[in-house]
Amino acid sequence: MSPGLPTYGVRGLAVAGAFAVGAATLCYLLTALFPIVGVRMARSAAEQLDRDVLLGAVLAEVLFSLPYLLALLTAGTLVVIWTWRARKNLDAFPGAVPNLSPAWAIAGWLVPFANFVVPARVLADLLRNSVWRRRQSWLVGVWWASWLVFLIGDRFVAQAEQQRYDRLTELPRNDAEFGTYVRFYEDALAPRLVPAVACLVAGITFVVLIRRISAAQQDRLARAVPAWPGQPVRPGQSAWPGQPGWPAPAAPMPVAPTSPQVPPAPGGTIGA
Template identity: 30%
Template sequence: MLCTRCRIRTAVTDDGLCTFCSGTRPPLPDGLLPPVPGPGGWGAGTWPRSPVGLSRAVTALLGVVIATDVFAIGTGLRLRGFWDRLAMDGSLGVHRADGRLAERLYGIAGVAQGTALTATAVVFIIWFHRTRRNAEVFDAGVQRMGPGWAVGGWFVPIANFWLPYRVAGGIWEASAQTRSDGGWRTVPRTPLNLWWSAWVATLLFSRFTGSTWARAEEPEEIARAAGLVAAADTLDIVAAVLAILFVRAVTRMQVERAAHGALPATVVPGAHK
């Protein structure tokens, strides 16, 4: 019977979980040693920990982010219409009940976006750190940065535009390159590169649109800024969708690699040259 959680490995516990998902760890095969510490002096556990539950939580929260973005786009474009009519023909609809309601809904959308983004960021970073520690088990030799950077790298000004990507690259390489026969393969980084490009573009464009909105005073300027904010929210949806694909790809590869029982190249002589 397959594991009821990952649906890949054979269930070994009474509640239908495999060794990877249940947290139980079989002994190392004869002749193999635990993996060595990677960059930064961090040690690694002998066996990886399942990222499946965290990946599902991240995926669900990213869905909430997408929903709040859609709500913000709808309310923002409606508000933009009121300001556009004021600029075009002097219509005072924005100051009447409908216009005030549109402004309130737009404010609610902003709060919802901020809340969803914060919750998603927390769970995503926990998942990111989990997969980085797993990557230390799979192959510490290809890790360019220590596991701590999977958390701290996001909070370094300016450098956070590339530090997490370097960590993600090590995670991808360690998770992707094992075949069932113990050989090595190279999986294209397309999901990683697309997600990171969209994420950086979203950050930069959102900062630009935010400053444009803050400076807007005339009806024409407010209408234009509202349109730009809606475009930024659309780009954020694209980034969220690509993030889901990245999270699912890394989680799937790590589950598969754990299922193959592959250990790092540092303890499997000749596995990676």
């Protein structure tokens, strides 16, 4: 471990980030499958000729989306912090040669167009310089490809659905007009499956990457022996006085015991 460079624990953030990513993935899958619920509600509205049921379907989809947005925001925040900490640790690892500075660990997620390339390069740096196993680099490719398919596919599907929804009759009055809402939800399910599957693959692979990189870094931090410049430190010995492992001060040399001086008694002999 290079002296003078800070290191950061990433195990706790990795657990929290993996949980948040898993929650966001699950919530998105539920929103993607909402047309199954929407079809049932649209058919019920058509049978009753009740517009309020259709309005209830719209509100139900919004309620489905709120947990996903909350989980996505939480996961994004934790992932950015984890990425920055893990990248900073590379600076303290001898032999690590990252290609991008720690600033890109944050900016890479936020800068437009750069966020289509930089996060994958940062994660590849982390995997290569933490795990030291080149055969695992394919995980980054699978994660990033599925993530891009999810981002682009979700936006494309949302825009197409909005255009189809705008063409529906705003205030349906008969079976035919209510039937258009039933067909809208029936046709919405299949296109949503593509970004849903991509989201599932991206979520699983990213959790695997977080756990493997964090485990490798924590293991290296645990085995590291900090050294004060110019002061050799033995394994198991702390580099700081007063801390566990710092050698105890040498015990004073024992002094031979001496007999107590006794004043001469009357009639005694000096020296007796």
